[in-house]
Amino acid sequence: METVTFRSGAYVPLEMHKARIVQRVNLEPVERRRDAMAEAGFNTFLLKNREVFLDMLTDSGVNAMSIEQQAAMLRADDSYAGSETFFRLEQALQDFFGTRFFLPTHQGRAAENVLANTFVSPGSVALMNFHFTTTKALITLLGGSVLELVSEAGLEIESDLAFKGDFDLTRLDAEIARLGPEKISFVRVEAGTNLIGGQPVSMANMRAVAARCKEAGILSVLDASLLADNLYFIKTREAECAERALVDITRELGQLFDVIYFSARKLGCVRGGGIVTNDEELYRRMRGFVPLFEGFLTYGGMSVREMEALAVGIQETLDFDVISQTPIFVRALTEELTSLGVPVVTPAGGLGCHLNAFKFLEHIPQDEYPAGALAAAVFIAGGIRGMERGTLSEQRNPDGSEQLAEMELVRLAFPKRVFTLSHVKYIADRVSWLFENRALVGGLRFVEEPETLRFFFGRLVPVNDWPDRLVAAFRRDFGDSL
């Protein structure tokens, strides 16, 4: 399904765009990178951009826009209520999902907040393939809980399964029978699945989950934040969909699920979010929370300029050359690292390349945060800012004990259309060097630990002087190089 192949047979991610606006980045010397990491409390969220060379923290809100998106921003119609911009965006979403109703929100978690406040009651359980940090935090804040039902293969870090984000349907049936529909707030499908490595969900699985919900009278919800990548995988890995038009697939999704929400910081490459549904009754139930939490119904906390760009970005999601850009770069880095012996999540998914910190730093106990230590070490080694996706990103249990994560990953996200093949080569070089010198890296411990979402602003220190030893090894091997 790739559009261009190379005579050598090598896998080359080919950009189907050209850069017309660029941003200068800095690469500081390794000593400065170590000091910057220490000043940031060994938490990559707290680094300053001026100290970062490749910002691979996330693809959220930092994707490159198209010239058509930029152009659309100029015609934004600003108004508290009833702007033309809103109706253009509403139309774009109606065309995309084939759904009738749209509620704008300022980002994805704001849509989750509206959903949670409408549908979660104390004691209720939300079933999902896998949780996302903000989703789970909002549900538990309202007294609900989350039960994860991803297929067993989803948690196998190295695999060749095409759709590791799929629900385990047998367990879904068993949980619906055990809990009963009244106790279930909703079933949420996250497509693709962020915390297990951007792994996609198949169309067949989504159909099966939605059908079970309909039969049992349970609300079905699709988190479409990562849908652009997931569409690429449906087209390229699910034979039945290979020849289908992308809009056919998105409209089928619009019919399958009762409610679809998304972070437009990812889907549509802007800064915003939203909820769509075909069900007027559900729309009315959710609607009241939008003016309360977000802003009036025709902007929902978004800037009208971003809304115009979103209307275009949504249409561009139906262009295969556009949606292929992240997955092909993730694959290029994943294959390069695999060939160098570095442990990564396979098969390559969407969103980013995921280093397997469990295996990379197997000498670090889980309560010393191997993925957090690896994220810090990757920054020191290369000025590359990734994100911890392991135990640090969990919340402690009510009794204060650690909730050890099922996976210890460091995500190197690919913001859409931002990085190039030479960046991929550089990352592979520095990360494989780090892998060879992994014995030098030690763990981390908290010195400041917030109760909620501690990974965002918690501060840590290394358990010994390992950052200094890493810098000395870097100088030994790279001489004066940055």
Ligand code: F0G
């Ligand atoms: N759902 C999924 C699957 C996400 O990946 C995110 C955000 C959200 C919901 C929340 O959306 O950030 O707009 O409020 N993921 C970002 C990330 C933060 O870096 O992966 P938001």
